[in-house]
Amino acid sequence: MRKILIVGSNGLLGQKISKLFSLSKMYKLLNASIENESYVDNIDYTQLDVTNRKNVLGIVEDFEPEVIINTAAVTNVDYCETNKEIAWRVNVKGVENLIYAAKFVDAKIIHFSSDYVFDGRKGSYVETDVPNPVSYYGRTKLASENVLKLSGLNYTIIRTMILYGVGKNVKDNFAIWVYKNLKENKIINVVDDQFGNPTLVDDLAYAVMRVVEYNRDGLYHIAGSEIVSRYNFALQIANQFGFDKKLIIPIKTAVLKQPAPRPLKSGFVTLKAVSELGIKMSNVEDGVRIFAAQLQNYLNEQKSNQ
Numbered sequence: 001m002r003k004i005l006i007v008g009s010n011g012l013l014g015q016k017i018s019k020l021f022s023l024s025k026m027y028k029l030l031n032a033s034i035e036n037e038s039y040v041d042n043i044d045y046t047q048l049d050v051t052n053r054k055n056v057l058g059i060v061e062d063f064e065p066e067v068i069i070n071t072a073a074v075t076n077v078d079y080c081e082t083n084k085e086i087a088w089r090v091n092v093k094g095v096e097n098l099i100y101a102a103k104f105v106d107a108k109i110i111h112f113s114s115d116y117v118f119d120g121r122k123g124s125y126v127e128t129d130v131p132n133p134v135s136y137y138g139r140t141k142l143a144s145e146n147v148l149k150l151s152g153l154n155y156t157i158i159r160t161m162i163l164y165g166v167g168k169n170v171k172d173n174f175a176i177w178v179y180k181n182l183k184e185n186k187i188i189n190v191v192d193d194q195f196g197n198p199t200l201v202d203d204l205a206y207a208v209m210r211v212v213e214y215n216r217d218g219l220y221h222i223a224g225s226e227i228v229s230r231y232n233f234a235l236q237i238a239n240q241f242g243f244d245k246k247l248i249i250p251i252k253t254a255v256l257k258q259p260a261p262r263p264l265k266s267g268f269v270t271l272k273a274v275s276e277l278g279i280k281m282s283n284v285e286d287g288v289r290i291f292a293a294q295l296q297n298y299l300n301e302q303k304s305n306q
């Protein structure tokens with residue numbers, strides 16, 4: 001059995017990856033995240049703070065994983081802009097700690113980065129395009145890529161964007177935020193000048209499994225198959241749930257005044273990942289349909305547990 005350590009396993013992507021891998025008998029898993037309890041059932045769990053080198057080393061030396069999948073990060077872009085020290089400590093130093101520990105057991109690291117490494121002037125980015133982050137979060141993600149590239153370890157860096165999906169106790173992602181507000185008939189302002197590929201997190205988890213199965217190294221852009229504006233994405237969510245689309249007001253990024261600058265014209269070309277990994281990434285319509293079904297199941301489960 002191949003031993004896999006999933007770091008940040010309580011986050012949205014971490015939950016999906018660990019659940020998917022647990023369906024296969026090929027893997028022995030250890031989940032690890034900052035919280036003292038696991039949000040995923042039936043997988044061994046240990047508390048882990050990536051900023052604590054001793055803690056990281058102890059767990060890695062004990063478990064001796066062949067692969068470390070690192071989904072842990074401070075992911076709130078505006079929070080990173082005003083809390084730079086903690087953002088750097090988790091997003092960069094945390095990766096350095098994982099690298100340090102991985103060297104003791106010769107583990108490979110699979111790590112996640114973001115389209116926010118680009119400035120968003122051009123859009124449709126390929127893996128060889130030159131990064132130029134405009135936000136502090138983007139800078140931390142680019143730095144995390146660089147420390148991994150220079151580590152001497154085997155690695156895969158997966159850049160992704162606009163993750164949406166359903167998970168236990170996870171922070172509201174964009175799709176959940178739209179759903180919650182429209183369900184209560186609240187008006188929402190949504191930017192119509194930020195473009196990217198909304199990515200159903202389940203598709204990404206599947207792609208990660210392929211990376212492991214096919215032993216793929218290097219850099220991949222993995223995201224949904226369609227580039228749309230946030231406004232268009234919100235409209236398609238409203239459409240799927242039958243909500244009133246007039247509640248969604250299109251606005252410009254300049255008016256919204258988010259603390260962190262955003263790459264406006266983003267978007268990935270995912271050809272390399274699709275062809276090398278043999279994956280199919282959902283378009284927005286299909287992804288949102290799957291998301292809606294999962295959300296309904298999740299809400300039903302919660303109701304029956306009450």
Ligand SMILES: NC(=O)c1ccc[n+]([C@@H]2O[C@H](COP(=O)([O-])OP(=O)(O)OC[C@H]3O[C@@H](n4cnc5c(N)ncnc54)[C@H](OP(=O)(O)O)[C@@H]3O)[C@@H](O)[C@H]2O)c1
Binds near residue numbers: 008051074114160171
């Ligand atoms: N979400 C997106 O749209 C998006 C886009 C591009 C790239 N990515 C990248 O994809 C990866 C996964 O994202 P996600 O959406 O699944 O994020 P997420 O839901 O925020 O999950 C990250 C997890 O890491 C945990 N964590 C934070 N600090 C930690 C620490 N010191 N030690 C251990 N765990 C810690 C978080 O705990 P707390 O919740 O308690 O902080 C959370 O459970 C990240 O690398 C992110 O940068 C995400």
